[in-house]
Amino acid sequence: MAVDYKKELQQIRWDVLEMVHRAKEGHIPSAFSVLEILYAIYKNKKEEDAFFLSKGHASAGLYAALAHFGVIKKEELKTFCDYDSFLGGHPHKKAGYFMNSSGSLGHGFPVAAGYALSKKIKKEPGKVFCVVGDGECNEGSIWETAMYAEQLGLENLVCIVDNNNSQVRAMVSTNLAGKFGAFGWDVREADGHNVPELEKALFDQDKDASKKPLCIVARTVKGKGVKAMEEDTFSWHHRAPTDEELEKFKVEIFQ
Amino acid sequence: MRKQFAKTINELGGEDNRLVVLLGDISHFLLRDFQAKYPNRFYNMGIAEQAMLSVSSGLAMSGLIPMVHSIAPFVTERCFEQIKDDLCYQNLGVNIVSVGSAFDYASLGCTHHCYDDIAILRTLPNMQIIYPSAPHEFDALFRETYANGKPKYFRLPAKTHTLPTKPKFGEVERLYSGEDATIIAVGPQIQNAYDAAAELSKEGVSCDVLHLTTIKPISAASQKIIADSIGKSGRLVTIEEHTILGGVADEVAYIAKDIEFRHRRLGIEDKFLTNYGTYEEHCIANGLTKEGVIKAVHELK
Numbered sequence: 133m134a135v136d137y138k139k140e141l142q143q144i145r146w147d148v149l150e151m152v153h154r155a156k157e158g159h160i161p162s163a164f165s166v167l168e169i170l171y172a173i174y175k176n177k178k179e180e181d182a183f184f185l186s187k188g189h190a191s192a193g194l195y196a197a198l199a200h201f202g203v204i205k206k207e208e209l210k211t212f213c214d215y216d217s218f219l220g221g222h223p224h225k226k227a228g229y230f231m232n233s234s235g236s237l238g239h240g241f242p243v244a245a246g247y248a249l250s251k252k253i254k255k256e257p258g259k260v261f262c263v264v265g266d267g268e269c270n271e272g273s274i275w276e277t278a279m280y281a282e283q284l285g286l287e288n289l290v291c292i293v294d295n296n297n298s299q300v301r302a303m304v305s306t307n308l309a310g311k312f313g314a315f316g317w318d319v320r321e322a323d324g325h326n327v328p329e330l331e332k333a334l335f336d337q338d339k340d341a342s343k344k345p346l347c348i349v350a351r352t353v354k355g356k357g358v359k360a361m362e363e364d365t366f367s368w369h370h371r372a373p374t375d376e377e378l379e380k381f382k383v384e385i386f387q
Numbered sequence: 388m389r390k391q392f393a394k395t396i397n398e399l400g401g402e403d404n405r406l407v408v409l410l411g412d413i414s415h416f417l418l419r420d421f422q423a424k425y426p427n428r429f430y431n432m433g434i435a436e437q438a439m440l441s442v443s444s445g446l447a448m449s450g451l452i453p454m455v456h457s458i459a460p461f462v463t464e465r466c467f468e469q470i471k472d473d474l475c476y477q478n479l480g481v482n483i484v485s486v487g488s489a490f491d492y493a494s495l496g497c498t499h500h501c502y503d504d505i506a507i508l509r510t511l512p513n514m515q516i517i518y519p520s521a522p523h524e525f526d527a528l529f530r531e532t533y534a535n536g537k538p539k540y541f542r543l544p545a546k547t548h549t550l551p552t553k554p555k556f557g558e559v560e561r562l563y564s565g566e567d568a569t570i571i572a573v574g575p576q577i578q579n580a581y582d583a584a585a586e587l588s589k590e591g592v593s594c595d596v597l598h599l600t601t602i603k604p605i606s607a608a609s610q611k612i613i614a615d616s617i618g619k620s621g622r623l624v625t626i627e628e629h630t631i632l633g634g635v636a637d638e639v640a641y642i643a644k645d646i647e648f649r650h651r652r653l654g655i656e657d658k659f660l661t662n663y664g665t666y667e668e669h670c671i672a673n674g675l676t677k678e679g680v681i682k683a684v685h686e687l688k
Contacts, residue, residue: 232477236468242445247445247449249446253446
């Protein structure tokens with residue numbers, strides 16, 4: 133009965149690679165890290181729900197996922213990062229597909245919290261999902277927002293931390309679950325590349341009884357799906373594959 | 388001024404259920420009526436200005452009209468990037484209302500002074516900057532613009548003037564007619580500009596006194612009034628409780644870019660004001676007085 137999500141994600145990964153290869157621009161490992169999260173959210177998201185990508189540099193992943201779900205035309209992916217494209221290195225809302233124009237870290241999360249607050253004020257249904265990175269959690273505004281969400285009773289806010297350990301080079305993200313918990317959030321942990329597990333964490337009905345905002349700390353791998361990237365995230369963080377690399381990675385992805 | 392601010396916000400809170408108040412932990416007592424009547428549209432966001440500004444962006448995205456209020460340095464300088472990315476880049480209708488700009492908190496020292504707010508915010512596309520300096524000016528300008536869907540900054544000074552002005556968004560107002568010099572004033576310094584013009588007229592020097600309550604944008608018609616006046620007089624004095632770099636002096640000089648004129652900038656030099664004391668003492672020390680205006684006009688003779 134279940135769709136073969138693994139197969140679909142292989143195709144989405146390939147779309148990301150092709151986009152970045154064509155544009156010679158983009159952050160592949162960050163995109164690969166969040167693909168299953170985006171897939172789980174967009175597959176189940178209701179009309180009244182809203183989604184904010186706070187770590188905008190995973191844009192290639194967002195575009196490919198939206199193309200998969202038919203929000204963006206697949207053809208449009210081929211314009212990625214062109215001068216007059218709607219799909220840039222960071223998302224811009226002129227495209228009409230995104231809630232916020234993003235890029236700078238530590239912004240999308242408080243904006244999403246504001247949107248969640250507006251739903252409460254207007255007594256509107258629906259949840260507000262927001263993906264932040266573990267590196268982004270270095271930003272003070274993330275923790276200002278963690279405080280706000282609890283104080284303002286934003287039980288309609290769901291924060292997903294893409295915990296891909298990108299900050300091992302600087303400020304290691306230790307115990308993010310404990311930190312959000314200390315700020316008064318419900319916290320769940322999940323394998324960030326396991327769609328059923330993510331779906332359970334994101335949409336489990338028990339959650340509706342809670343009056344607290346929900347944080348899901350998703351264990352992810354930066355560059356997931358391509359060994360070379362998983363093993364050398366630093367050099368791959370912002371680089372496009374060559375023609376030879378593309379062919380090699382294609383085989384690996386569709387294995 | 389703050390009383391009028393509370394009155395206007397309270398009244399609009401009743402007229403428009405989209406208005407949401409976010410406070411940076413000031414004026415909660417002043418706005419207690421709003422809080423009592425509309426508790427789900429009143430939030431004291433504490434001391435976390437960066438996230439407060441971003442939250443206002445999320446509220447505006449859904450069609451609500453936030454009024455974000457705190458002390459000038461904390462609601463402009465500290466969260467400049469939030470204003471850039473989350474308000475101006477998204478082009479959303481958020482109203483920032485500050486108190487304590489320039490050296491209104493004279494005795495509290497430089498961290499609590501803020502005389503670059505106009506300069507930094509002018510650089511942001513989509514931003515609108517409004518500077519009322521009498522209670523009736525705030526009431527008129529806020530009502531006219533609060534729901535216009537644009538990011539806006541209202542700078543509320545502690546000192547007010549008593550002139551019977553008729554402010555209109557985006558327009559300059561002529562308060563004194565003359566042709567020997569053009570004096571352009573913003574904020575409470577309009578009083579000194581006006582009083583100086585009255586005194587100068589006794590010695591036979593006639594001044595055009597122009598009052599700006601909107602600093603950005605200035606309508607094409609008002610830009611023409613400004614340029615024509617400077618073109619006629621060839622002498623310009625600007626006066627502002629703000630650094631002479633990037634504020635009204637620059638805005639007006641840009642408007643008059645095709646005209647030959649001499650210019651005296653009354654304002655705060657490029658320095659920290661490390662003295663304490665009172666607002667009046669700072670005005671005197673920085674030449675922001677009637678005498679200062681008269682001296683500047685004489686220098687341009």
